[in-house]
Amino acid sequence: MKRVYAREEVCAGCKLCEVYCATAHSEYPNSILKAFLKQETRPIARILVEVDQPLSFALQCRHCEEANCTQACITGAMTKNPETGIVTNDESRCVGCWTCVLVCPYGAIKRDETGHKVASKCDLCSNNDTNPICVEKCPNNALIFAEISRGGE
Amino acid sequence: MSISMQLPDYLVERDPNRCIKCKVCVNQCANEVHSWDEDIDSVIAAEEKCVNCHRCVTYCPTRALKIRRNPTEYKENSYWNARTIRGIDRQAEGGGVLLTGMGTDRPIPIYWDRLFLNASQVTNPSIDPLREPMEIKTYLGSKPDNVIIKDGKLIKELPPQLVLDAPIMFGALSFGAISLSAVKSLAKAATDCGIMWNTGEGGLHRDAYEYSKNCIVQVASGRFGVDAEYLNAGAAIEIKIGQGAKPGIGGHLPGEKVGEEVSRTRMIPIGSDAISPAPHHDIYSIEDLRQLIYALKEATRYTKPVSVKVSAVHNVAAIASGIVRAGADIVAIDGVRGGTGAAPLRTRDSVGIPAELALASVDSRLRQEGIRNQASLVIAGGIRNSSDVVKAIALGADACYIGTAALITMGCRMCQTCYTGKCNWGICTQDPKLVKRLNPEIGAQRLANLIHAWSHEIKELLGGMGINALESLRGNRLMLRGVGLSETEYRILGILPAGE
Structure with missing residues (x-):
């Protein structure tokens, strides 16, 4: 499946991907200003830029083939779509037990406690064709959305 | 240490109605102009360090930033202008050769702009480069x-x-x-x-x-x-x-x-x-x-x-x-x-x-x-x-x-x-x-x-x-x-x- 890959060598560590991701998953997906200034709670990014300069790269859910989070989820909220391969969290079923947070080997799931407690994670903008917003908006082409086959996958 | 006579060259204007506190400016400015102040929950600017490179302005996702030339006027003087005074201030405080980068920004006559090219009219044909081969090798x-x-x-x-x-x-x-x-x-x-x-x-x-x-x-x-x-x-x-x-x-x-x-x-x-x-x-x-x-x-x-x-x-x-x-x-x-x-x-x-x-x-x-x-x-x-x-x-x-x-x-x-x-x-x-x-x-x-x-x-x-x-x-x-x-x-x- 197509995944988002970070090109660490050209990541400027600006964290604009976080801003655009948070906006895209907010109540006002088309307006950064409204998402951050009008929404009652600050929107949460589902991508995280890890920085220890000069090292920096953006990390998000890897949509694992054998996703620990889907197996660990106690309510069945976390599922992997067998067709697209995208792992998503059904927030209406999520009870915020954080088991997925515990088992994720990448630390790519965040706790969203701004409203109904839910696990917050990358959904590839729920699409496996067009570029997710983080890839689209990266100012230095440091994120790519591509199918890179690795051993076993 | 005595007080510095040098004024900031630029002012950083941050529109509070547009700043979303994402701190992109903070992490992008190598001159450390922008910094996050937890006490007031805002980004603040050390303007004296700003060189007007536009990194923050370009990267700000909400266009909340503007860099302006410091409007503070020096006493009007057509000979001892602000630029001259600032140069002296820098040397009075630093004591060194003034360093700079890029080409000169002085108003040297630009001869290119005084030169005008010819074009063909009536007596000789001009050539359409989209239709005819042109050689610039x-x-x-x-x-x-x-x-x-x-x-x-x-x-x-x-x-x-x-x-x-x-x-x-x-x-x-x-x-x-x-x-x-x-x-x-x-x-x-x-x-x-x-x-x-x-x-x-x-x-x-x-x-x-x-x-x-x-x-x-x-x-x-x-x-x-x-x-x-x-x-x-x-x-x-x-x-x-x-x-x-x-x-x-x-x-x-x-x-x-x-x-x-x-x-x-x-x-x-x-x-x-x-x-x-x-x-x-x-x-x-x-x-x-x-x-x-x-x-x-x-x-x-x-x-x-x-x-x-x-x-x-x-x-x-x-x-x-x-x-x-x-x-x-x-x-x-x-x-x-x-x-x-x-x-x-x-x-x-x-x-x-x-x-x-x-x-x-x-x-x-x-x-x-x-x-x-x-x-x-x-x-x-x-x-x-x-x-x-x-x-x-x-x-x-x-x-x-x-x-x-x-x-x-x-x-x-x-x-x-x-x-x-x-x-x-x-x-x-x-x-x-x-x-x-x-x-x-x-x-x-x-x-x-x-x-x-x-x-x-x-x-x-x-x-x-x-x-x-x-x-x-x-x-x-x-x-x-x-x-x-x-x-x-x-x-x-x-x-x-x-x-x-």
Whole structure:
């Protein structure tokens, strides 16, 4: 499946991907200003830029083939779509037990406690064709959305 | 410590109705202007550190930032203006030579803008470059005095030529002064466009060897990175005598910029200052220059043209004549507006002469002496656009170097603080966290776009003049008319006033 890959060598560590991701998953997906200034709670990014300069790269859910989070989820909220391969969290079923947070080997799931407690994670903008917003908006082409086959996958 | 008299040059205006506190400005400013203040839950600005490089303005996702010139007025004085007072303040507090970067920003007369090109009307047809072939291919190098043709074939062997798909080359920008990302951008773009890039005096990084077929390797007074492999790798060799931004002055790359890669490429110890002497200590005369030119030709078995680059100074015409007679295949002349990574401010702003006048006088002199064919003429120092290129060619240049325009293409906003090593755009720095901000793929693409755009424009301008080959424009000063110049300037430029 197509995944988002970070090109660490050209990541400027600006964290604009976080801003655009948070906006895209907010109540006002088309307006950064409204998402951050009008929404009652600050929107949460589902991508995280890890920085220890000069090292920096953006990390998000890897949509694992054998996703620990889907197996660990106690309510069945976390599922992997067998067709697209995208792992998503059904927030209406999520009870915020954080088991997925515990088992994720990448630390790519965040706790969203701004409203109904839910696990917050990358959904590839729920699409496996067009570029997710983080890839689209990266100012230095440091994120790519591509199918890179690795051993076993 | 007494109070500083220096006011911030710029004010940072942050629109509170647009700031979303994302801190992108904080993490992008290497000058540490922006910082996060937890106590007031806001981003604050240390304006005295701002150099107006536009990194934060460009990256701010909500356009919440504006940088303005500090509006605080000094007491009005047409002689002791703010700029002069600030210079004195800086020295009163720092006690050193004033340093700066990029080409001069002083209001020196811009002759390019006083020159106007001709176009065909009625009596001769103009040419539509979209319908008809246009030739802008350029050959740099010594041309023979005559040609001998036998059975339709050229018998006489031509001296080595540098072939360019457009009359434009990237000027000398050394690795060390600029980042490896910037070097790779220039090298890849030059290769993709069929033009040349120039190593400057920084040597040829091993990652750049793949682009060496489109590279002019420079030999400067410090001889950094020069060995037989280097000389033979390039398409041509350039002896750097002078630089337009700092004629008569050498170079000094501080030790802190000499990391492992720069050290290996320049062949000097890590952390040591890379000092280029003001003169070449083996060149004190034209005869000495001839020795070096021929030493380099020997080293490359006479397969590569040798260029000599000098700053445009008062006797540039006589100097250029000497350079040609010393055996150079190309003479490159860098005018007073030429750029730099670091130069003393007073030198940059006051030493040298404008490229336009230097070019015209050198071309005239070489023609008068009947040696114009022996060397190609390359002009540098403030070429801003394609019409500058066309005007330069009509004045007698064979090709132009562009440096500043190329830097702007890669993101440079000419904040003139290249010498601090904190370039926020990843161009003029060796700090790894800043270097990675310039993606060489993006840099190369933007540079290639620029060269393609200029090439199209050059063809349009040529077509308008009814000329279908750039060669027909070289030194064709009848295609130029001037406005608002003095008799002496018309004489030196060798052009007529508009209307005549």
